[in-house]
Amino acid sequence: MKKVLTVAGSDSGGGAGIQADLKTFAALRVYGTSVITALTAQNTLGVHGVHPVPAEFVARQLDAVLSDMDIEAAKTGMLVNADIIEVVARKVKDYGLKQLVVDPVMVATTGGSLLAEKAEAALKKELLPLALLITPNLPEAEVLTGRKIKTEKDMRECARILHDMGVSFVLIKGGHLEEEAEEAVDILYDGANYYRFTKPKLKINATHGSGCTLSAALTALLAQGLPVEEAVARAKEFVFQSIKGAFPVGKGVLPVNPLAML
């Protein structure tokens, strides 16, 4: 069984972060390890508190996993602050992790900041050049590029700008493109070609954890040797089924259900 790693925050409500990632890894039959960057006191209604892990203890967790196990692919989610970003970037280089998926998590679906504003520069400078694949949603792509995104043409333009920052593959998620849209469109750019991935937009308020689940699925599928374009198609289908298979949990935004297909 392939071994993978998530570097992310804990969601006490079980819908996003580490919890979504480990469910996704198990559903896709890879062995999941986890380096926790922060505890969040969170539920389906919002983020009620963030307790960051000291950067040196993030380093210790990374050493524990990476010095012992042969990790085929890793993802990052909530990284909290610039100190943690720097530690993660250093360890990715030290251990020669090649298949790194960066989900540049900034704000929770329910609101609530998950990354210090000052850390955006560190994310761009330290981590993006090490990423095989980056998976921003539209607000994250806007922050990283300084552009507004209103159309698919804007998505393609931002993907090109992010590729120029040193990322091999850029996947811009269009879940937030138009409230009333019939399709959820994502755009992948590899420096030469654009690929368009589309699924019907499900009319249910069940997107808590959808971004985490997508990047975790991509990590699992890359670890299993799929080429990036095929991994994106499979991961998008996985998220679609996870949204479709959501069930009531709490009083707010429904969490996706990565176990829906089991």
Ligand SMILES: Nc1ncnc2c1ncn2[C@@H]1O[C@H](COP(=O)(O)OP(=O)(O)OP(=O)(O)O)[C@@H](O)[C@H]1O
């Ligand atoms: N209503 C929907 N129906 C089908 N697919 C969707 C829907 N909303 C989002 N998606 C898909 O889910 C994935 C995550 O997209 P989204 O743009 O919501 O990312 P995100 O904002 O990072 O997610 P999160 O809600 O976890 O923050 C993408 O592949 C997107 O196309």
Ligand SMILES: Cc1ncc(COP(=O)(O)O)c(N)n1
């Ligand atoms: C610990 C953690 N990591 C990531 C997210 C983003 O997920 P979402 O945008 O679906 O709330 C989150 N809410 N909590």
